[in-house]
Amino acid sequence: xxxxxxxxxxxxxxxxxxxxxxxxxxxxxxxxxxxxxxxxxxxxxxxxxxxxxxxxxxxxxxxxxxxxxxxxxxxxxxxxxxxxxxxxxxxxxxxxxxxxxxxxxxxxxxxxxxxxxxxxxxxxxxxxxxxxxxxxxxxxxxxxxxxxxxxxxxxxxxxxxxxxxxxxxxxxxxxxxxxxxxxxxxxxxxxxxxxxxxxxxxxxxxxxxxxxxxxxxxxxxxxxxxxxxxxxxxxxxxxxxxxxxxxxxxxxxxxxxxxxxxxxxxxxxxxxxxxxxxxxxxxxxxxxxxxxxxxxxxxxxxxxxxxxxxxxxxxxxxxxxxxxxxxxxxxxxxxxxxxxxxxxxxxxxxxxxxxxxxxxxxxxxxxxxxxxxxxxxxxxxxxxxxxxxxxxxxxxxxxxxxxxxxxxxxxxxxxxxxxxxxxxxxxxxxxxxxxxxxxxxxxxxxxxxxxxxxxxxxxxxxxxxxxxxxxxxxxxxxxxxxxxxxxxxxxxxxxxxxxxxxxxxxxxxxxxxxxxxxxxxxxxxxxxxxxxxxxxxxxxxxxxxxxxxxxxxxxxxxxxxxxxxxxxxxxxxxxxxxxxxxxxxxxxxxxxxxxxxxxxxxxxxxxxxxxxxxxxxxxxxxxxxxxxxxxxxxxxxxxxxxxxxxxxxxxxxxxxxxxxxxxxxxxxxxxxxxxxxxxxxxxxxxxxxxxxxxxxxxxxxxxxxxxxxxxxxxxxxxxxxxxxxxxxxxxxxxxxxxxxxxxxxxxxxxxxxxxxxxxxxxxxxxxxxxxxxxxxxxxxxxxxxxx
Numbered sequence: 196x197x198x199x200x201x202x203x204x205x206x207x208x209x210x211x212x213x214x215x216x217x218x219x220x221x222x223x224x225x226x227x228x229x230x231x232x233x234x235x236x237x238x239x240x241x242x243x244x245x246x247x248x249x250x251x252x253x254x255x256x257x258x259x260x261x262x263x264x265x266x267x268x269x270x271x272x273x274x275x276x277x278x279x280x281x282x283x284x285x286x287x288x289x290x291x292x293x294x295x296x297x298x299x300x301x302x303x304x305x306x307x308x309x310x311x312x313x314x315x316x317x318x319x320x321x322x323x324x325x326x327x328x329x330x331x332x333x334x335x336x337x338x339x340x341x342x343x344x345x346x347x348x349x350x351x352x353x354x355x356x357x358x359x360x361x362x363x364x365x366x367x368x369x370x371x372x373x374x375x376x377x378x379x380x381x382x383x384x385x386x387x388x389x390x391x392x393x394x395x396x397x398x399x400x401x402x403x404x405x406x407x408x409x410x411x412x413x414x415x416x417x418x419x420x421x422x423x424x425x426x427x428x429x430x431x432x433x434x435x436x437x438x439x440x441x442x443x444x445x446x447x448x449x450x451x452x453x454x455x456x457x458x459x460x461x462x463x464x465x466x467x468x469x470x471x472x473x474x475x476x477x478x479x480x481x482x483x484x485x486x487x488x489x490x491x492x493x494x495x496x497x498x499x500x501x502x503x504x505x506x507x508x509x510x511x512x513x514x515x516x517x518x519x520x521x522x523x524x525x526x527x528x529x530x531x532x533x534x535x536x537x538x539x540x541x542x543x544x545x546x547x548x549x550x551x552x553x554x555x556x557x558x559x560x561x562x563x564x565x566x567x568x569x570x571x572x573x574x575x576x577x578x579x580x581x582x583x584x585x586x587x588x589x590x591x592x593x594x595x596x597x598x599x600x601x602x603x604x605x606x607x608x609x610x611x612x613x614x615x616x617x618x619x620x621x622x623x624x625x626x627x628x629x630x631x632x633x634x635x636x637x638x639x640x641x642x643x644x645x646x647x648x649x650x651x652x653x654x655x656x657x658x659x660x661x662x663x664x665x666x667x668x669x670x671x672x673x674x675x676x677x678x679x680x681x682x683x684x685x686x687x688x689x690x691x692x693x694x695x696x697x698x699x700x701x702x703x704x705x706x707x708x709x710x711x712x713x714x715x716x717x718x719x720x721x722x723x724x725x726x727x728x729x730x731x732x733x734x735x736x737x738x739x740x741x742x743x744x745x746x747x748x749x750x751x752x753x754x755x756x757x758x759x760x761x762x763x764x765x766x767x768x769x770x771x772x773x774x775x776x777x778x779x780x781x782x783x784x785x786x787x788x789x790x791x792x793x794x795x796x797x798x799x800x801x802x803x804x805x806x807x808x809x810x811x812x813x814x815x816x817x818x819x820x821x822x823x824x825x826x827x828x829x830x831x832x833x834x835x836x837x838x839x840x841x842x843x844x845x846x847x848x849x850x851x852x853x854x855x856x857x858x859x860x861x862x863x864x865x866x867x868x869x870x871x872x873x874x875x876x877x878x879x880x881x882x883x884x885x886x887x888x889x890x891x892x893x894x895x896x897x898x899x900x901x902x903x904x905x906x907x908x909x910x911x912x913x914x915x916x917x918x919x920x921x922x923x924x925x926x927x928x929x930x931x932x933x934x935x936x937x938x939x940x941x942x943x944x945x946x947x948x949x950x951x952x953x954x955x956x957x958x959x960x961x962x963x964x965x966x967x968x969x970x971x972x973x974x975x976x977x978x979x980x981x982x
Contacts, residue, residue, distance in 0.1 A: 196356075196359050196438075197324075197357075197437065198355045198369060198372050198438070199355075199438065200352060200353050200355070201350075202456070203369060203372060203373045203376065205369075206369070206373040206377070207373045207376060208382050213353045217355055220357065223668070225358075226358045227355050228357070229356040230353055232321070232351070232352075233349070234344065234350055234351040234352055235295060236293065236295035236321070238342070238344070239288060239289070239292035239293055240320065240344075241339075242337045242340065242341050242342075243265075243287035243314070244283070245260060245280060245283045245285060246261040246262060247260070247281055248261075248280060248281065251305075251308060253307055256275060257275045259308060262287055263339045264287055264289065264312075264339060265338065265339040265341070268340075272310050272311060272314055274314050278327070278331065279314075279328070283332075284332040284334065284336055285314050286314065286315040288300045288313045288315055289312045292312070292313075294319055294320070296319070296321070300313050314329045316330055320343075322349075322433075322436050322437065324439050325436075325441055333427070333429075336426070346429070347433055348429035348430055349429075354437050357372065361561060363654065364562045364651075365458065367557065369455060370456060375667075377630070379668060391569075402416065402472060402474065403416045403473060403475075404475045405475075405476040405594045407477050407500060410478065410500035411536070412536055412596045413535055413565050413594070413596070414533070415568055415592065416473070416474055416592045417531070417572055417575075418531055419587055420528070420586055421584055421586050422527055422583050423583050423584045424446055424524065425444065425445055425525075426442075427445045428582060431445075431448055431449070435452060440554075445583050446527065446530060446583055447523050450463050452578065453571055454554060454558070455554075456574070457574060459534060459558075459570075459571035461534040461575060462502075462511060462517045463523055463530045464511075464517070464523075466530055467527070468520060468521045469504050469531060474533065475504070475507060477503060478501065479497060479501045479509070480495065480497070481496060483501070485518050486519045487512065487517070488516055488518065493512060493549055493551070495512070498541070498545065499513070499548075500513030500541055500542070502533065513545075514545070514559040515545055515546055515549065515551055516553050516555070530579070532576075534575075535568070537563075539560045540560075542556055562654070564651035566650035569591070572591060602647070603648075604645070604646045604648065605658065606643070606644045607658070608624055608643070609642055610662065614659070615674055617669065617674060624644065628661070630668075631664065632651070633646050633647070633649060633655075633661065634647040693814065694871065696814065697791055697871065697875075698771065700809060700813045701769045701791075701793060706767045706768060706793060708771075709754050709768040709769065711744075711750025711751060711753065711754060712750060713743055714742070715749055716739045716741070716742070720749060723828045724829075724854055728777055729775075730742065730743040730745075730776070745774055745775065745776055746828070746868065748868065751794040752850065752854070753858070754766075755858070756859055758796075759796070759860055764860075767796070767798075770792050771789065771791045773787045773790070774787070774790050788873075791868070794850075794864060796864050799863045799865055800830070801865075803848060803849070806865075810867075817877065817880045818838075818839060818840045818841070819837065820838050820841075823836075826848075828866075829848045829849065830848055834846060834848025834849065835847055837869065839878070840878050845873075846866070846868050849866065888950040890951060890953070893948070893950070893961055894946055896944060896946050896947075897945055898945075899945075899972055899976075899980055900937075900942050900978065900979045901976060901978045901979075902940055903939040903940070905977070907927055910943055910978060911925060911927065912975075913968075913972045914945060914972060916971060917964075917967045921956070923949060923950050926946055927944070928945070930943060931944070942981055949964060
């Protein structure tokens with residue numbers, strides 16, 4: 196909705212910069228999407244009189260226009276609009292003029308014809324949104340050559356473009372916006388009372404009959420005589436134009452003016468063109484057709500509210516648009532004014548079905564003020580008397596059903612504060628509600644009010660609605676942000692989050708999650724190298740599966756074998772599940788630790804070690820060490836026990852070749868199995884981040900011969916200590932055994948990658964670092980450097 200600031204000031208003396216007022220309106224929920232400054236940049240625009248029009252010889256979509264620009268001067272203009280003719284007064288921008296948008300007018304040739312200026316639309320002059328044609332001034336408004344601002348009585352103004360939400364029908368009026376703004380700025384708000392009118396209740400023989408009260412619960416009609424139809428005065432036309440409506444004539448303009456000002460749509464009929472001199476309201480009939488004011492035929496139906504003359508002929512679509520047959524014209528001398536209240540849903544459905552959305556239908560479908568009809572009618576009659584010379588002929592005829600009482604809502608201050616998170620007093624609540632028309636009275640209980648909702652707020656009928664009004668006028672920006680103190684259930688424990696992390700890491704390493712049964716046959720355990728002693732089931736589901744698994748290895752190896760049989764030999768699987776260990780002495784039930792197992796077909800122990808490093812690194816497990824061991828089912832020389840801070844947590848290595856062959860598999864199979872509970876309970880290191888060096892790194896290899904008692908982890912530890920902060924990475928890339936090394940001895944080859952954060956490491960520095968590493972390993976584990 197477009198709201199001129201000068202119009203707001205008719206009801207409240209609001210002051211301030213337009214930008215500040217716009218921010219205030221937005222904070223009230225009346226979001227200002229733009230501010231148009233009217234009357235600025237029009238100093239170069241003059242009034243011109245159209246002398247003649249002619250077709251352009253080389254173009255169909257433009258015409259040639261001769262205009263009198265004053266003082267006997269004639270300008271030739273090429274124009275693309277056709278909504279005017281000889282004798283009309285139009286705005287003219289001469290060569291050199293600058294429009295409000297900044298465009299400067301020049302002399303230019305259009306398809307071979309010179310154009311010496313420009314005829315302007317309301318949009319080009321920033322006076323309205325009308326792009327459809329040239330702005331035609333009222334006849335006799337000014338002499339050619341006079342300033343447009345003088346002809347239209349334009350003074351500097353600004354127009355707020357407000358986005359009115361569906362729950363605020365009262366804000367579809369100047370009065371409604373002014374009421375809200377005045378309450379926030381704490382300035383007086385008044386609506387001048389127009390002279391009152393007589394009122395009579397409709398009865399038998401009345402000129403108003405309502406046959407569909409469910410569609411139209413209130414309908415009034417007022418007769419005016421001696422109407423002189425003509426152009427509206429400049430002030431009225433200007434306000435309508437700024438509000439986005441095109442002036443037509445004084446009677447129609449007054450109707451639109453009252454609708455915009457009061458929020459109550461109304462419709463004037465030419466009484467002489469209304470057979471029977473009265474109105475009838477009924478439902479539409481199947482096959483009924485009406486030509487509306489826009490000149491189009493509209494098919495009506497039983498769900499539509501139809502306004503008819505006294506003889507029953509349709510003359511308008513109730514709440515949407517009037518008919519062309521009784522349109523106000525230059526010959527109109529008497530008017531029958533309709534002002535009504537319609538059922539919002541009925542109007543919304545009719546408007547949507549007809550594809551006809553009007554300013555009236557927008558207001559009726561959101562809900563108008565049924566108690567504001569008298570004031571709106573009186574305002575129309577006041578303006579019609581002043582501007583059209585009319586007089587009211589007879590009483591206002593009112594056909595109404597009994598209106599429901601205004602809602603009375605109990606509002607508790609403690610509830611207001613509970614919902615808003617504020618500490619308002621009851622006096623504060625009253626101070627916010629009274630200025631916007633919500634009457635309050637004590638409820639008899641301390642801190643509780645009975646609030647009577649005003650008739651213009653059909654959206655408010657619950658305590659929460661009243662609290663929203665308090666919040667708007669208190670200011671949402673003044674309400675501190677808080678989270679409600681509620682019990683939060685259903686969250687994951689730290690162990691559950693870590694278990695999910697383990698799944699994510701293994702899946703990210705390229706493994707697929709598998710599931711295997713907990714029940715096994717004794718032969719399955721034998722084939723995997725497990726001796727007797729597994730927990731037996733007294734009543735197994737299948738007689739051959741009579742023991743519970745002590746490890747995840749049998750189930751995952753069987754899954755690998757099945758995949759190999761389907762020509763997928765190199766699968767990578769993991770499983771998280773419980774195993775069952777014989778009860779310790781004095782314990783009645785078996786232990787059921789939860790393990791994570793991973794099998795890598797076609798991979799060796801090195802791949803299993805890499806997977807272990809990835810997993811423990813992601814969990815930041817501290818002090819992970821490998822010690823040579825021979826767990827059941829694993830390779831006698833390529834397996835190890837994994838400890839974390841001296842606590843055994845599982846095994847890593849390769850599956851025994853005989854067991855691999857027993858499952859019909861070829862090549863090595865890597866294996867990793869960890870006790871998930873112990874792994875996740877192990878101490879963790881903090882996240883240690885270091886900047887990435889922008890200088891190149893350097894690699895060097897060291898191979899050491901060690902005895903059978905020396906673990907590779909001990910050699911790696913010594914190398915890490917020796918390299919210090921310069922070490923970026925280290926990995927074991929080769930293990931060699933041979934007769935030349937001696938009985939039981941093996942060679943461990945490591946690659947170290949080093950880099951400095953502030954320089955490129957030179958040859959001398961690298962040589963010194965290499966020597967330190969060799970000495971450190973020799974002293975730590977008694978190793979011998981291989982040449």
